[in-house]
Amino acid sequence: MEKEIRNNINQIINEFAGFDDWMDKYNLLIEMGKSVPVIEPQYKTKSNLISGCQSRVWLQAKYDGGKVYFAADSDAVITKGIVSLLIRVFNGMTPDEILNADLDFIDEIGLKDHLSPTRSNGLTSMIKQMKLYAMAFKVKEKAGEKE
Amino acid sequence: MPFDINKIRKHFPILEEKINNNSLIYFDNAATSQKPLQVIERIIDYYKKENCNIHRGVHTLSQKATRAFEETRVKVKEFINAESSHEVVFTKGTTESINLVANSLGEKLLQEGDEVLVSAMEHHSNLVPWQMVCKKKKAHMKVIPFNDKGEIILEVFKPLLNSRTKILALSHISNALGTINPVKEMIAMAHEKDIPVLIDGAQAAAHIEIDVQALDCDFYCFSGHKMYAPMGSGVLFGKQEFLEMMEPYQGGGEMVDTVTFEETTYNELPFKFEAGTPNVESILGMGAAIDFVREYDLHEIRKHEEELLKYGTEALSRIEGLKIYGTAKEKSGIISFLLDGIHPYDAGTILDQLGIEVRTGHHCAQPVMDRYLIPGTVRVSFAIYNTMKEIDKLVGGLDTVKKMLG
Incomplete structure (x- = not known):
């Protein structure tokens, strides 16, 4: 995995490692959700909605200088925490870095029993959507190069 | 067979299971019930x-x-x-x-x-x-x-x-x-x-x-x-x-x-x-x-579940900011509710940490949720083996939910 992504992941793992109690871990996750780059209201559209989550999650991405930047929101605070973790890992990475990323870190932060990728928490759908954005930007850029 | 709740619970081995280090409290019976040893x-x-x-x-x-x-x-x-x-x-x-x-x-x-x-x-x-x-x-x-x-x-x-x-x-x-x-x-x-x-x-x-x-x-x-x-x-x-x-x-x-x-x-x-x-x-x-x-007589089972419904409805109604959806005169042992400002997914996730298994979401009845203009509810549903003590623990669990998310 690319070094920068690994660093981001390690940083998150360290933050969670400070807490043994599940309640503290969840409180941290909820706090992290509050710092997620918030999606502008006009982008809270149906097309930016990630399907397959029990709560609503909007995810938007922009491509700037070869790097991808995400913004998101959710009506559930734990879900917002989850998407904020992913954004912290991926923000400012290149499409290739995002596409090649291995995402076992959820296990490593000690939330494995709580946040396994399921349909209801939407973790799988979120990662898939982020990788799709990366793929789209990559394809678009390649098409641009050809022109 | 006399309706002895402790005896009844012994028929269901899964009730001995621990969920996140807590005793399992199973309130998702409308999705599926647990199975007694006789069936297994x-x-x-x-x-x-x-x-x-x-x-x-x-x-x-x-x-x-x-x-x-x-x-x-x-x-x-x-x-x-x-x-x-x-x-x-x-x-x-x-x-x-x-x-x-x-x-x-x-x-x-x-x-x-x-x-x-x-x-x-x-x-x-x-x-x-x-x-x-x-x-x-x-x-x-x-x-x-x-x-x-x-x-x-x-x-x-x-x-x-x-x-x-x-x-x-x-x-x-x-x-x-x-x-x-x-x-x-x-x-x-x-x-x-x-x-x-x-x-x-x-x-x-x-x-x-x-x-x-x-x-x-x-x-x-x-x-x-x-x-x-x-x-x-x-x-x-x-x-x-x-x-x-x-x-x-x-x-x-x-x-x-x-x-x-x-x-x-x-x-x-x-x-x-x-x-x-x-x-x-x-x-x-x-x-x-x-x-x-x-063996346990359906009339006795119904009586037990009606008592749970009454006790649960009263206990949940006392929680500030909790609203029950579905208050028909004729009801079975199902209580759907929302806590003010708290998404059902969040509430269900925290309750699960406490070993309390509830259902959250639209319960495969999206038009019902649309009728009330809500994304979904938290639903508890009772069966023969549930107890009032478990409802007390749910009330305590919802207090934790409110503290963490409210």
């Missing part, structure tokens, strides 16, 4: 001593398994007070039962412009099959509304029954709101206009008494797995006159009488609707579940 052992016994394909074999094992299978059909007949056991068709669950009727009866009765009448509180499995057949036959689906309490509005229902109405499909108990619908009255009203009625009894079986003759319904569907029986066991009761006129829904072995390349004649009832090898162990397990329910 019935499955094991079948595979140890009786396993064989049924109906066709001449050998001892096959005859033994066939007898056990057909004895269960008689048990089901008695359980729902059907007139005859050949009116009992085994399926894999309520969904399959409804799909069978939607296809076979829908095919027979529906013409372009006809109407199928459902209520606004149906589970998706009593909506989507009808939508599919309506689309195919260019028929329309009409919807009976319910009021804020979650009660069907009978004054609106009556004029919806007209000469174009070919089928009424209605839940006995709403899975999202807990309302017990006045099905007997509604069936009588539909029959006045010769409209056949299907009742989705998924939430009723093993909670309230089912008497298909007293109800006079034309079809009654339920699943075994919500009534202490294994997954993959289900029942379609159909009045003989309807089952006889309907064509089979699926083709295969067992459902035929004679087969040539030119033509096939179908087996008699109920076998013409049971193509292929059935889920024998699950059906036998359902027989054991019926024995279990009978």
